[in-house]
Amino acid sequence: MRMNLDIAQETGASGRPLAYAVLNSNVSDDQRAYFRAVKQTIPKNIWVDHLKRIQTDQDQQAFAELFGHFAPRVKAFLMKSGAAPGMAEDCTQEVMATLWHKAHLFDPSRASVSTWIFTIARNKNIDALRKQRRPEPEELTWGPEAEPEASDIIVMQQESEQLSQAMKALPGQQRELIEKAYFGDLSHGQIAAETGLPLGTIKSRLRLALSKLRQTMK
Amino acid sequence: MNTMNKITHHLSDQLLIGYSAGTLPEAFNLVVATHLSMCDECRAAAQSFDSIGGALLHDQPTEDLGDAALANTMALIAKGPKIAAAAPTGNDVPDPLSAYIGGGLSDVKWRPIGLGVRQAVLKTSRAATARLLYIPAGAAVPDHGHQGTEMTLVLQGAFVDEEDRFARGDVEVANEDMEHTPIADMGEDCICLAVTDAPLKFNALIPRIAQRFLRI
Numbered sequence: 001m002r003m004n005l006d007i008a009q010e011t012g013a014s015g016r017p018l019a020y021a022v023l024n025s026n027v028s029d030d031q032r033a034y035f036r037a038v039k040q041t042i043p044k045n046i047w048v049d050h051l052k053r054i055q056t057d058q059d060q061q062a063f064a065e066l067f068g069h070f071a072p073r074v075k076a077f078l079m080k081s082g083a084a085p086g087m088a089e090d091c092t093q094e095v096m097a098t099l100w101h102k103a104h105l106f107d108p109s110r111a112s113v114s115t116w117i118f119t120i121a122r123n124k125n126i127d128a129l130r131k132q133r134r135p136e137p138e139e140l141t142w143g144p145e146a147e148p149e150a151s152d153i154i155v156m157q158q159e160s161e162q163l164s165q166a167m168k169a170l171p172g173q174q175r176e177l178i179e180k181a182y183f184g185d186l187s188h189g190q191i192a193a194e195t196g197l198p199l200g201t202i203k204s205r206l207r208l209a210l211s212k213l214r215q216t217m218k
Numbered sequence: 219m220n221t222m223n224k225i226t227h228h229l230s231d232q233l234l235i236g237y238s239a240g241t242l243p244e245a246f247n248l249v250v251a252t253h254l255s256m257c258d259e260c261r262a263a264a265q266s267f268d269s270i271g272g273a274l275l276h277d278q279p280t281e282d283l284g285d286a287a288l289a290n291t292m293a294l295i296a297k298g299p300k301i302a303a304a305a306p307t308g309n310d311v312p313d314p315l316s317a318y319i320g321g322g323l324s325d326v327k328w329r330p331i332g333l334g335v336r337q338a339v340l341k342t343s344r345a346a347t348a349r350l351l352y353i354p355a356g357a358a359v360p361d362h363g364h365q366g367t368e369m370t371l372v373l374q375g376a377f378v379d380e381e382d383r384f385a386r387g388d389v390e391v392a393n394e395d396m397e398h399t400p401i402a403d404m405g406e407d408c409i410c411l412a413v414t415d416a417p418l419k420f421n422a423l424i425p426r427i428a429q430r431f432l433r434i
Contacts, residue, residue: 060292067288072280079281089284093291101299110265115272122240122271132244132343135314137264138255164273182239182274199266207262214258 045157047113055103067096070114074121080183081125091128095121109148110209112160140213152209159202166198227388229253229260231267233369238267243345245413248318249369249389252411255312256387311373315411318348323374323409326350335359346415353377353402353410360399366416368392370400375408377401 050066053059074095078088098120106116126134167175178197229237229250236242237250254261284290307313309322318340319325328336328350336352353359355375369391376385379398384390392398402408 064288067291071283071287071291073275073278075281075283076278077275080278085281088281089287092283093287093294096291097294098299100295111268112272114276115269118271118275119268121275122238126240130240130343132247134240135244135248135251135317137251137261138313160269160272163269164277167270167273168277178270179274179278181235181241182271184239184241197267197270199270202269203262203266206265207258210258210262 045108045112045161048108048153048157051103051106051108051113054100055106063100066099066113070117071096074117077118077121077183078125078129080179081129082184083125083129087128091121091124094128095124098124107148109152109156110206112157114164115160140210152212156205156209159200159205162200163198163202166200170198224385225257225259225387227382227384227390228257229263229389230391231263233391234260234264235267238264238271243415244342245340245346245348246369246415248314248340248342248348249371249411249413251314252312252373253371253387253389255314315373318342319350326352328352333357333360346413348411348413351408351410351412353400353408355402355407356404358399358401365394366414367394368412368414370410370412373409373411375406376403377408377410378403 047066047069050059050062053062054066071092075088075092078091079085083091095117099117102120106113111119123134123136126132167178170178233242233246233250237247242250250264254264307316309316309319310324311319311322316322319338326338328338330336334354334357338350340348340350342348350373351359351370353375359377369389370384371389372384372386374386376383376388377400378384379390379400381390381396381398383403384400
């Protein structure tokens, strides 16, 4: 993907309008519905909109805001996982650059922005700190025509928010255990089979999304 | 690869959390990624564990970055994406495994380990060993116990051991207290991806000597 900095800067200055101006020209109903869904989930899922702006307009303003919010979190995550501050700083910049380059792969019907950034940061951690390759499952792609449905985006973003709330409500000790499992303080042998994760219905939603995807791939 | 139907032996939550957290040895990640490519049930579970990671990432104390961090990142972006090697696709094994073989099953460089059984060790980090096993129809893998954890994923055919029957896509996890003798089904040669985080203990003398040479 080639980035056009001039256009990106113009878009950055005017912010959102360019993205929505597109709505009034030749876009499909699906795309219209998509943008409507993105708008409806604001302000809670404001970051989905930011990613969409990076995706469609290489919007540097949106990127700067996203960076301001997530980069300090990514750095904290990497340091908790064992990176020295300087290393964590460099890796964070690489993670955020990857986010820009891979923005077109983000699918808001299958993950929240936090979750997606977590997977990029985790993979960077394995690559840079543990010096291992990270085998990933075979890619499943929506066809070029098939944008995710607006309702699926809303539901997934709401599920993610609920999960986040449920995690905050966990007793301190339990949350600590889960953090240890994720920040690498526990070996896989030490992770208790039942950590009491408040997964709720997110798994069945994701299962449903995969079934739908399989249908479109047939 | 559409092999959604008959998988009955899945990955444990423990392994899926380890995969999501990124704390498993590379060889174990390889089995997990290969199974996830064949099993939507576990793929959905893995994605839900990623969501936990997302929530943890978001709701934690932050660490300040240097003043030039954003500018440096924009400079990184301007350099363009790192070109990753094109993922091999369309092989008779899922993509993640294909990347380690460098193709499909016909590209595997097998070495005999006795009784018609063949193996090929795949290159991963040293914390655990991944290898492909080729068990001729009706043949048995020598009786062995384990020091650590052994995971076996069936890629073709099926095998039966003291525990159950395992067919394409199924995963068996064997622990230290388990000794088993997998026997391939009569109908078809069986090919498995097996990983261990410790060397196997064979119960007969000859395989134990062979073990030193064959890294199993």
